[in-house]
Amino acid sequence: AVITGASSGIGAACARLYAAQGMNLILTGRRMELLQQLKSELESAYANQVLIACFDVQDEQAVFQAFEAIPAPWRSIDILVNNAGLALGRETFDQADLEDWKTMLHTNVEGLLFVSRAVLPWMIERRKGHIVNIGSIAGRQLYERGNVYCASKAAVEAITKSMRIDLLPHGIKVTGIHPGAVETEFSLVRFKGDAQKASATYQGFQPLSAEDVARTIVFCTS
Numbered sequence: 516a517v518i519t520g521a522s523s524g525i526g527a528a529c530a531r532l533y534a535a536q537g538m539n540l541i542l543t544g545r546r547m548e549l550l551q552q553l554k555s556e557l558e559s560a561y562a563n564q565v566l567i568a569c570f571d572v573q574d575e576q577a578v579f580q581a582f583e584a585i586p587a588p589w590r591s592i593d594i595l596v597n598n599a600g601l602a603l604g605r606e607t608f609d610q611a612d613l614e615d616w617k618t619m620l621h622t623n624v625e626g627l628l629f630v631s632r633a634v635l636p637w638m639i640e641r642r643k644g645h646i647v648n649i650g651s652i653a654g655r656q657l658y659e660r661g662n663v664y665c666a667s668k669a670a671v672e673a674i675t676k677s678m679r680i681d682l683l684p685h686g687i688k689v690t691g692i693h694p695g696a697v698e699t700e701f702s703l704v705r706f707k708g709d710a711q712k713a714s715a716t717y718q719g720f721q722p723l724s725a726e727d728v729a730r731t732i733v734f735c736t737s
């Protein structure tokens with residue numbers, strides 16, 4: 516399985532659950548150190564192998580180069596979890612930072628497209644594969660100051676449905692997972708390191724855990 520955004524949150528939880536099932540993993544993200552730590556943790560707990568591919572999903576060239584560098588025995592990919600993503604800022608439409616908007620669209624939408632296209636030829640060749648795209652309830656239930664994050668996740672849902680139709684003739688399955696609030700690094704990233712604002716996000720209700728979502732992903736691909 517390939518998991519993007521495996522250095523924290525839902526992606527890391529997914530890696531742990533798939534590893535426990537004996538699956539070999541290709542883990543991606545930008546923070547090499549965290550990926551290395553997870554690789555060591557998993558390889559010392561289980562007999563499976565972990566390959567790290569460190570790149571920014573926004574960078575088209577870097578994505579394709581990273582997958583071109585994957586050794587042949589690793590190219591029999593059964594599962595791709597397109598999980599890497601983020602929200603940045605919580606401003607009204609007129610106040611939001613344009614750079615934040617671009618980063619969300621480049622990461623959540625373009626990044627998912629690049630990684631999918633890099634992996635797909637190997638799945639098509641084997642007439643086998645399952646792609647899981649992580650959208651969000653935010654793509655369906657719009658909220659105040661959610662604007663472009665919500666739009667990026669609505670795009671993920673449209674892309675997921677379109678992939679499912681176009682890839683069916685190749686025997687490839689496509690699933691969309693659209694979680695509600697999950698307590699991960701997500702809000703810390705959204706509020707640019709402001710821990711107070713991040714934890715305030717989860718006041719008054721019990722958020723999902725990364726493992727809750729990972730269990731659903733693993734169930735869907737089982």
Ligand code: NDP
Nearest residue numbers: 520522523524525544545546572599600696697699700701
């Ligand atoms: P985290 O911030 O904990 O994890 C996000 C992961 O995405 C990290 O591993 C990060 O790795 C990776 N990532 C972010 N930007 C890039 C990039 N440009 N290139 C490569 N990797 C990147 O958040 P979550 O685990 O919560 O988020 C995972 C997914 O779930 C996201 O798509 C998010 O939108 C979605 N989601 C989250 C919800 C929530 O409430 N938390 C609810 C619904 C959906 P690194 O920084 O090392 O690059």
Ligand code: 8X3
Nearest residue numbers: 651652653695696697
């Ligand atoms: C993340 C969930 O509701 O915080 O996608 O936007 S929410």
